[in-house]
Amino acid sequence: MQSAAPIDMIEELTVAVGAAHVLVDDDVRAGYEVDWTGRYQGPCRAVVRPDSVEEVAAVIRICAQHDVAVVPQAGNTGLVGGSVPRPAASGARAAIVLSLIRLTRLGAVDTAAMQVTVEAGVTFTTWREQARHAGLDTPVDFAARDTATIGGAIATNAGGSRVLRFGTMRQQVVGIEAVTAEGAIVGSLGGLPKETAGLHWPSLLAGSEGTLAVITAARLRLVPWFQHTTTALVAVESVAAGTRLLATLRQSLTSLDAVEVIAPAAMRLVSEHLGRQPPVSSPEAVLYVIIDCADHGDPSEQLLDVLSQADGIIDSAVTTDAVQRERLVAFRDRITEAIAAASTEAGVPTFKLDVAVPIDALAQLIEVAQDAADADGCRLIPFGHLAEGNLHLNHIGASHPERIADTVLAAVASLGGTISAEHGIGVAKAPWLHLIRNPAELAAQAAIRAALDPGGMLNPGVLQP
Ligand code: MLT
Numbered sequence: 001m002q003s004a005a006p007i008d009m010i011e012e013l014t015v016a017v018g019a020a021h022v023l024v025d026d027d028v029r030a031g032y033e034v035d036w037t038g039r040y041q042g043p044c045r046a047v048v049r050p051d052s053v054e055e056v057a058a059v060i061r062i063c064a065q066h067d068v069a070v071v072p073q074a075g076n077t078g079l080v081g082g083s084v085p086r087p088a089a090s091g092a093r094a095a096i097v098l099s100l101i102r103l104t105r106l107g108a109v110d111t112a113a114m115q116v117t118v119e120a121g122v123t124f125t126t127w128r129e130q131a132r133h134a135g136l137d138t139p140v141d142f143a144a145r146d147t148a149t150i151g152g153a154i155a156t157n158a159g160g161s162r163v164l165r166f167g168t169m170r171q172q173v174v175g176i177e178a179v180t181a182e183g184a185i186v187g188s189l190g191g192l193p194k195e196t197a198g199l200h201w202p203s204l205l206a207g208s209e210g211t212l213a214v215i216t217a218a219r220l221r222l223v224p225w226f227q228h229t230t231t232a233l234v235a236v237e238s239v240a241a242g243t244r245l246l247a248t249l250r251q252s253l254t255s256l257d258a259v260e261v262i263a264p265a266a267m268r269l270v271s272e273h274l275g276r277q278p279p280v281s282s283p284e285a286v287l288y289v290i291i292d293c294a295d296h297g298d299p300s301e302q303l304l305d306v307l308s309q310a311d312g313i314i315d316s317a318v319t320t321d322a323v324q325r326e327r328l329v330a331f332r333d334r335i336t337e338a339i340a341a342a343s344t345e346a347g348v349p350t351f352k353l354d355v356a357v358p359i360d361a362l363a364q365l366i367e368v369a370q371d372a373a374d375a376d377g378c379r380l381i382p383f384g385h386l387a388e389g390n391l392h393l394n395h396i397g398a399s400h401p402e403r404i405a406d407t408v409l410a411a412v413a414s415l416g417g418t419i420s421a422e423h424g425i426g427v428a429k430a431p432w433l434h435l436i437r438n439p440a441e442l443a444a445q446a447a448i449r450a451a452l453d454p455g456g457m458l459n460p461g462v463l464q465p
């Protein structure tokens, strides 16, 4: 149970970061205490917003002295309850939200090394603008780009649409700066692409979900900015036709940038939400595939060539025009928003699964997921990243979400897949972590965590089965 507010802690935090950045009023804290889906929430003593790595270290030291947990947060776009405090009813200890939203400094782009240093609270859109200003681009992109921040994306090893070309967030981090539970600043922002000297902080912290240290800045890879992008929307007659198309695209096109997938139910929902029909629509479509090719020259011809020879395509639309592309990409990018609107209407927060299976098991996964949704009586909205076999299974109006998760996640594990492809484990998926991590692995993870955070103050409950 939570104890009475330690007033002296609030005073100490105020000295550390300034009164304007220790938020204690109920209505001001409220927005930081609930995730954006409305599914996960919990109270905090204060929201503390440091302005530098030194201030982050001071805040963590104060919390350690007062035995108060620290929940790191910035964009609060997480989908697994990892960036908001745990519910009071769960017996969680008192916590603060450590908001990294003021850490927004950007370094100069090094065009020769193709790197830039950014602080944890920088959004993806700002990072991309900075890169493009220097004639380069960012290797990771996803729909929440305007709000999601670098620190959270590294902490959850975010993926998005360009993973098939450039990898996940983990692969972009060439240097990191973070603060441990004892308030020590660790890591380096030197950005040396080659250094073999034992423990590698970027590798350790990417995907650690705020449990090993609080990320304050990173040195990130940049990639060429391709001026020509061609986008195709393709309706396919079967899942197998979609995966065959994926294989051909990967083998034939060096410009291949993204291969995303939208189930018909998701296409219907987003079309209603946008108030317009997609350029390709067919009652026979089993899946819609959105393909991006990007290059220094126009990649349209090669893409059209592949599409003209592929089998199992019902219909396709291809565009290079920027306005048309934007209108087309909205059918993919705005699905999450359409789901949120439908959930508000249903009066129940969406239950989201983010799973991945080997590509050849995708059809089986879709079948299992649909059966589980039908058994519950909820509406299933699947979409995601075809190239990684990564499906976001969104359940609108689910009555028994845990039952759905039991069925679908067990099937995912038996198909050789993962219960979290890019959103992380957080608290939402922690009960099922044992399906993909054996007892020895869980014990090793707990031991590493205890070594870095013996008091268990960093994001308790997250990543804990
Ligand atoms: C996406 O691919 O759009 C994101 O992972 C968000 C989501 O799953 O809702």
Ligand code: ZN
Residues within 6 Å of the ligand: 142, 160, 384, 385, 392, 422
């Ligand atoms: Zn995604």
